[in-house]
Amino acid sequence: MGLTKLNPVEKVINEIYPYFSSITVTTVRFNEATSRYSAQRVVAVEDNPPVPKSVLDGFAVNSEDVFGASEYSPIELEIGKEWKPGVAVYVNTGDPLPQGTDTVIPIEAVKVVGNKVLVFKQYPPGNAVAKIGEDLRKGETIIDKGVLIRPWHVAALASQGIIEVDVIDPKIAVAATGDEIVEPWEGNGVRNSTAWLVASFFRERIGSVPSYHGILRDDEEAIKNFVEVALDKYDIVITTGGSSVGKRDISVKVMEKLADKWIHGVALTPGRPLGIGVRDGKLMVSLSGYPVAALSQLEVVVWPIIKKAHELKEPPRPKVRAKLKRRLPVTPNMLHLYRVVVCSREGELWVEPLRLTGSGILSSLIKSNGIVVAGVRGETGYDAGDEIEVELIGDIVPCK
């Protein structure tokens, strides 16, 4: 019993991702693209600004007209609506430079007397002027392929008049399995939390809301039927539960039979019982039924496969280095995902691994403010006092 062959995480990622090609791309309006991953490189379609503009409130003049001006011999110009030699035109910030002018004198630097303006120093061409294309040049990249679209990207699309953009929008089908499972709103039994965790993970991470297909009983036909139908319509098909090697572990067997390429068992704890593979470019995943194990599998294996296959550039996560309060054991050749509490004392950061280690123990995530992935470099453990890297998922607390 138990999974006899555990595949290193890196191997699983590298063997599966090249085959995961199916991905839905959706065209959305620019303002709905926030927090989605761009499916294309978007370039500027015009120079911005398209014409020279004033960057402050003042008078647009021709620099030759104020050449030689000084405190002691100011030059007087007429204030006009249009430029001709000897005329200064009032401009607000952002206004295009009037024809014939090439520089802007700040309003604070001049003296206005009736219909005239006195200039007390000379200004070179281009003073307080935003040049054509100073912000964006036509053809320049605004959003690279695979970039997570942030508010400034939306603003850049708007400024260029680009009102649609293609985003990565994987169609994901999720179903729970297990005779003992009930829905959260139902009566007696073990409440389904893992499939909902999976749905929430994708909603948060990629903005695609998975399609939830309910709870399947431990019945080979029912599970096979779900997976086959889902493979037709979705890019990613996920079940929770039934991923190990017992009699009731049906999902993993069903998917294995359907797969072109399949791996079962990963050197990850919690999260060993993972089945993952592809059929016709679509990703099939048999996750653990236990929430912490499933999250670990999503974070460390599934999400990296999606990112690598579709070249998504995820923004950096918050990380700190902190000293271990107690020894952290690492099983050789095994990746460990530890839930920890990071605390601060006299400017030093300390990290305390939570002792709740069950793969179903949700409170270990709720009570933690950090996650440590250990064993990546073949470590066999860390001693108290060793410094390790922690991904922060909550604020650092004072040490007790």
Place this chain on the structure above:
Amino acid sequence: MGLTKLNPVEKVINEIYPYFSSITVTTVRFNEATSRYSAQRVVAVEDNPPVPKSVLDGFAVNSEDVFGASEYSPIELEIGKEWKPGVAVYVNTGDPLPQGTDTVIPIEAVKVVGNKVLVFKQYPPGNAVAKIGEDLRKGETIIDKGVLIRPWHVAALASQGIIEVDVIDPKIAVAATGDEIVEPWEGNGVRNSTAWLVASFFRERIGSVPSYHGILRDDEEAIKNFVEVALDKYDIVITTGGSSVGKRDISVKVMEKLADKWIHGVALTPGRPLGIGVRDGKLMVSLSGYPVAALSQLEVVVWPIIKKAHELKEPPRPKVRAKLKRRLPVTPNMLHLYRVVVCSREGELWVEPLRLTGSGILSSLIKSNGIVVAGVRGETGYDAGDEIEVELIGDIVPCK
């Protein structure tokens, strides 16, 4: 001309936030709560697990029945469906312990012979058993007030059968102002990008999609009408443009007249021309019309006011310390938001401030991978080689 009085950022935040009381709370289904801020403390409504459960596949027994078992004198038990003395009951991972049993023997550790099972060592009570409430105790906090709801919170709600949760869902009205402004999908003129940046900011940050009210002309009646009507229906009313002190800066004047409490001008660059205040507990904001200035105002003033007023616990942002490649000047008593590029060379991180400093220069955000807020502690500048803190908004690149 120009804003004569600039208020320190901390002062603006602390004087405004106590008056911003109006906030809409929406009840959503547990699975739609992802990436929203909880408006309430949510506690466990029952112990989890509610009964003792097996944490692995094996035989549930009464520990007294296997007392004294050893390699050389194994104890034989009958396999049954229900427990009585001398009987072992097969359980799958997650199954409740059968009445009368108190410990679980892993399937790998026994020998099954027909209808009997041989046990080769003694097991204390509680072996491989998850105790009642081991994960969550009734009354224990699952989600604190103001916490950003992550996938494991959703799973915890599901596991507790809690199917609704109240989230912070501020109703936000946004309008652009300016005679020269057109929408991105329209013809000639300066395209509105700032109001869309604002909408995107809130969509990303708080999951509330602002209601967009279009472009208002530089007309006092039109702007006053918008603000008054919006104050009735929304928690936050925002205009972009018209926030400085020129003739066309109407938004700020209109809002000031309506406000119970109002501050104009903040010691922040880019972003000085900010008007912010409250009326009847509602927040009114006159943002700069320039995208980078508006983003700076949102990040450094508006968002902190929202967070403080409603006790939102934002997760940490990714930050690194890096050495300056060149001098970074800081105007005394002024907060500066610099867009920078962080690069890595031989394990050392370096930071290069972008030279594009215009408050409208979107490309300075698109090209940066970090943001530096400088001047918080009264610094007057940093020299090349000084180490400063940078918030990462993109991946660190290799130094050229």
